[in-house]
Amino acid sequence: MKDCAPIMFAVAFFGMLFGATGLNNGLTFWQTVASSASVFAGASQFVFLELYNQQVPVWVVLLTVFAVNFRHFLYSASISRHIRHFSWFQKYIGFFFLSDPAFAAGEQRAEKQGLTPAYYFGYAGSLYPIWLSVTALGAYMGNLITNPNALGMDMLLSIYFLSLLMGFRSRANWLTVVLVSGVVSALVYKWIGAPWHITLGALAGIVLAAVIGKPANQEKRSDEHA
Amino acid sequence: MLEFFSSPGTPENVFLIILLTGVVTYITRSGGYVVLSRFKSLHPRVEAALEAVPGAVLVTLILPAVLDNGWLEIVAMVVALVASFRLSAIWVLLLGMTIVIAGRAFGF
Numbered sequence: 001m002k003d004c005a006p007i008m009f010a011v012a013f014f015g016m017l018f019g020a021t022g023l024n025n026g027l028t029f030w031q032t033v034a035s036s037a038s039v040f041a042g043a044s045q046f047v048f049l050e051l052y053n054q055q056v057p058v059w060v061v062l063l064t065v066f067a068v069n070f071r072h073f074l075y076s077a078s079i080s081r082h083i084r085h086f087s088w089f090q091k092y093i094g095f096f097f098l099s100d101p102a103f104a105a106g107e108q109r110a111e112k113q114g115l116t117p118a119y120y121f122g123y124a125g126s127l128y129p130i131w132l133s134v135t136a137l138g139a140y141m142g143n144l145i146t147n148p149n150a151l152g153m154d155m156l157l158s159i160y161f162l163s164l165l166m167g168f169r170s171r172a173n174w175l176t177v178v179l180v181s182g183v184v185s186a187l188v189y190k191w192i193g194a195p196w197h198i199t200l201g202a203l204a205g206i207v208l209a210a211v212i213g214k215p216a217n218q219e220k221r222s223d224e225h226a
Numbered sequence: 227m228l229e230f231f232s233s234p235g236t237p238e239n240v241f242l243i244i245l246l247t248g249v250v251t252y253i254t255r256s257g258g259y260v261v262l263s264r265f266k267s268l269h270p271r272v273e274a275a276l277e278a279v280p281g282a283v284l285v286t287l288i289l290p291a292v293l294d295n296g297w298l299e300i301v302a303m304v305v306a307l308v309a310s311f312r313l314s315a316i317w318v319l320l321l322g323m324t325i326v327i328a329g330r331a332f333g334f
Binding site (some may be wrong): 005006007009010026027028031034035037038039040041044045048052055056057058059061062065066069070071072073074075076077078079080081091092095096098100103104107149150151152154155156157158159160161162163164165166167168171172173174177178181182185186189190194197198201202203204205206207208209210211212213 | 230231232233234235237240241243244245246247248250251252253254255256257258259260261262263268270271272273274275276277278279280281282283284285286287288289290291292293295299302303306307310311314315316318319322323326327330331
């Protein structure tokens, strides 16, 4: 699947970094791999490591993971419009694999030619074994990557997400939504802090889209579902 | 039970915590569907809101990299942004990363 190629790089780097970080934060090899297997969401896995290591109460760990992952709630709401033809089983298995890249790829595919279970599981499902193997590799090899910032690892996902963001630029009110979400998110990031800038910033743009949304979109959407 | 949730994790129960973080993540990944599937049809404004989700969320994921760094990272992001009008994601990624890695290697 050529659509998968760019994210493979990012997944490989981050999985290895997570594997090495897991062992540095007091997890065993199998506990580190189990995190990737059970959660399959990079950012919240790093947050979990950090909080576990800081000896924070379990309920705070779980609430923080929920806050970091709240954007997925919006993903499953949005993608639900494109997976009506999936079986019950395909939907509920599919949600487990609904990562950031899987959501973006699914939405873009749905726009162009409709989203089939084969495409969704081919894309989203193939990232899972890779994420597990690179986590294991990173945990096994340890601190092979001594200076992740010199390799620009902190910028890797942001640049990738930027290219995903630009892929949606033909959508109605895209620029307005992005600007409003961006400004609100930046203010929240400065004054309240992470991870609230994600949820609050995103909600600002989404609410705006609902307010300024024109019924013209509706005709286009109902054709798609016919 | 209450004791477990109000105490820090230990090497003995960390497997359970890992499993619970997985459950919490799954709740977020299926929750939006569960809520929306209770409605037969979607109001046009809800449709418009859902159409906006990718743009509204992705921009918030990118921001910290711009706000927390210096001008080198901003240049890399602007070049990547311009490039993404023409190039596919893989080339945008390679171009942006080349600027960041080269720039940092030269001490910017």
